[in-house]
Amino acid sequence: MTDLLIIGAGPAGIAAAVTAAEQGASVTVIDDNHAPGGQIWRGEFHGKPWYDRFQKVKLNIISDARVIAVHGNAVVIEQGAAARTIHWNKVILATGARELFLPFPGWTLPGVTGVGGLQALVKSGLVIRNKRVAVAGSGPLLLAAAAYLRAKGADLVMIAEQVPTAALMRFGMELRKHPKKLKQAAALQLQLLGVPYVRDCYVEHATGKGKLETLQFRQGSKTFTEEVDYAAIAYGFTPETELAAAFGCEILAHGVWVDKRQQTSIQNVYCAGESTGIGGVDVALLEGELAGLAACRKPTKHLLPLLAREQHFASLLNQTFSPRPGLKHLCTADTIVCRCEDVTYQVLRQQPDSRTAKLQTRCGMGPCQGRICGPANTFLFGWEQGSVRPPILPARMATLALSMTQETSS
Amino acid sequence: MIELFINGRGFFVKEGTTAAAAVLTCGTAQFRSSVTGEPRAPLCGMGICYECRLTIDGVQHARSCRIMATEGMRIETT
Amino acid sequence: MRAVIIGAGIVGAACAYELQREGFQVTVCDPGVIGGGATAAGMGHLAVMDDSPAQFALTSYSQALWRELAEELPPTAEILPCGSLWIAADAEEMAEVHRKFAYYSERGIPVEVLDSQQLAEAEPHLRPGMAGGLLMSADGVCYPPCAAEWLLRSVSVIRARVVRLAEGEVTLDRGSRLEADVIIVANGTAAVDLFPDLPLAPRKGHLLITDRYPGWLRHQLIELGYLKSAHSTTADSVAFNAQPRATGQILIGSSRQFGAVNGEIDPPMLARMLQRAFEYMPGLAQLASIRTWTGFRAATPDKLPVIGHAPGYSTVYLATGHEGLGISTSLATAKLLADQLMNRESRIPREPYLPGRSYSHD
């Protein structure tokens, strides 16, 4: 039994864990990654904010482990070939976000990855030196990832941002109210000197034999092509709410609902970071700290003004970088939308709703459990996303069986 | 460096490399065939898309982007 | 003649298809998606069974109908002629294998007795040392929601709930009414909403599906111990049930629970079901599962469906209570109803399934 269980060791989970441990709570952190740091600091947490405080507290960290089921006040985790249950008094969900992928012809070719996706692969050892890479889609991650890839020796062909120039200008004006962010943006620009940053531009299709070779971009009425080895393409993020749903928490369109103390609709279940809505690392850290304090019954009011300021910036980002409706028309009839089951746009277009699509076409029935095609279908067809049942992520049958029998009452 | 085997051929990769990164770095573009036979490879890099599934040391459908390469690891694309 | 069918599950769909072929103008009402009830939850095992002579008559008749229909069904219906293998764990169950063999052979059903070694060869992932098995090669598997969709492809389906029933007329939840010469109540467990006196009880079941492992499993496997557990009409039970899907996935069942009202996964029950499966096939434990779900079977006390004239009405007919065999028996159900409507003899006696029967069980 642990006082406080934290699921996810990204910025939010780390801030929550450190804060609560500093208050004297016994804290267990479970994370699907090899080391704490989440999506942004993946394997490179050393020297980042909170690292010193993190070093000083005692935490029970379980890495390479994922929560695959929730049962009362216990969670079932799978770690390699092992499975176990952990009981908790309070829990903070800090499961973060995943990238939003919008289908287009050729997006299933090997070599087409996410933006954070390619960055994550490079962080986990992919040698990108001298590879021709294009970064496209939407949002500030395009710049951050491009700078990272360049620093690792990638030959960056271009960065294509779908947002129209006028909207980017307006965003630039607003950015002046956030000097810290302005500084970060300027630093990135410096690192990307010489790499074309093309606005109002998106990838229309990708082609290649067996793997990606050529990208076709569109900018207004103009189209042009580039030969590349990798295309890192994503349209921002979508919150990872599946675990919260399994806990029974209320989920809104933008993420998990929380009150001012980060508590979800379920008592003693808190949620912090991107799973409550896309806000970036600074919001995640603040929400994590708030949740850590709240779970220890400590005052949190002093953090609210800071959070409000960061959230203002986050909403600015979300408004500016939301995908343009025109991207709905990129799919051709035979573009695959559900990559697990190879369900095409043409087939899905004929379905009245997501449940019918699921039952009649197998869309969303594969191992990603709709994590990739679900948000795409919401964008394309306005469909609601499906319900969540164990396993929350695919798991060995033994995990589902073993750990739950410990609870068997009858 | 660690030595591992991709479809029977030996390669050396740096320690701390995931199986997915190793396979890409060693020049294999296709990780798996989709249900209609299309070539597929990692998309998300973070363990949720399941496009990086490989057979690793005999275990099918292993999420290679979440698995560290180890000495002597045997990786099969499908 | 106009027919209104309440429910777009496999039973309603089969009735719609049959009546349309008889020349009826058919309308189906369902508030949900086609095949979204028990039909979406079921395993789709197309089986012949012999718990009672009436069950044998209905399942074997229906299987012949499925075989004919299979020619026409689209690939999405995933008809897989994999055969069933009943697994005998011990000598007592092996005696049951021989009894069943005799019963089915006499009635022209293709069956084969496998000894311990033949069984191990037929299904290499079974735990070694099973006593033997009974191979029923004419059994198969289908994907029910797509079969239902196909059966309804040229039938008009209204997305609405029937809230009231009267002679020759149904009232929909949105207030409008539909008149009909014939009304068929095929709304599964929900039939009690319209006929509170029907002796139907929802019997919850869990299922789990794996990632794709083509060739791992070859037949639909069922433990013979299933007979002991499925027979109980009160206690919760689990039985080993594993099914190969056309996709290469493996579907694992099954549990039977009375009194459960919500459809959520019951983790201890799921665990019990899986443990049972590992006892028979230890290797299953290491396979990747990707989804679990539950469904409700409409159970009757005598384990036979309710097919025929609704008591007290002249235009209303019932087609429900198919428990764990409604996919298998849907086509024969539709034939029996159509025969009754057309005043024809049926291929098998209709009496055992009539709504007014005593429902007494052994």
Ligand SMILES: Cc1cc2nc3c(=O)[nH]c(=O)nc-3n(C[C@H](O)[C@H](O)[C@H](O)COP(=O)(O)OP(=O)(O)OC[C@H]3O[C@@H](n4cnc5c(N)ncnc54)[C@H](O)[C@@H]3O)c2cc1C
């Ligand atoms: C691929 C990717 C790359 C990104 N790169 C950057 C970047 O370079 N710069 C930037 O500013 N922002 C980046 N972001 C945005 C980033 O999500 C936020 O800035 C911030 O890291 C969010 O922090 P968080 O703590 O809310 O979530 P995350 O950092 O996403 O952490 C969530 C953690 O929870 C774990 N988890 C989720 N579900 C489970 C489960 N069921 N069981 C166990 N563990 C689980 C995850 O593995 C992850 O480690 C990236 C996002 C993604 C998806």
Ligand SMILES: Cc1cc2nc3c(=O)[nH]c(=O)nc-3n(C[C@H](O)[C@H](O)[C@H](O)COP(=O)(O)OP(=O)(O)OC[C@H]3O[C@@H](n4cnc5c(N)ncnc54)[C@H](O)[C@@H]3O)c2cc1C
């Ligand atoms: C776990 C499990 C495993 C099974 N395995 C098998 C198997 O292997 N082989 C087999 O043959 N059978 C199997 N079955 C049984 C089979 O699934 C059912 O017998 C069959 O699906 C019943 O079909 P139905 O059309 O009667 O009911 P349903 O599919 O439940 O359809 C009833 C429909 O009526 C609708 N409805 C309800 N109320 C109203 C109303 N007032 N107005 C209008 N519409 C209404 C519902 O929305 C629903 O769509 C299994 C069942 C379960 C639960």
Ligand code: FES
């Ligand atoms: S690349 Fe997406 S799960 Fe591994």
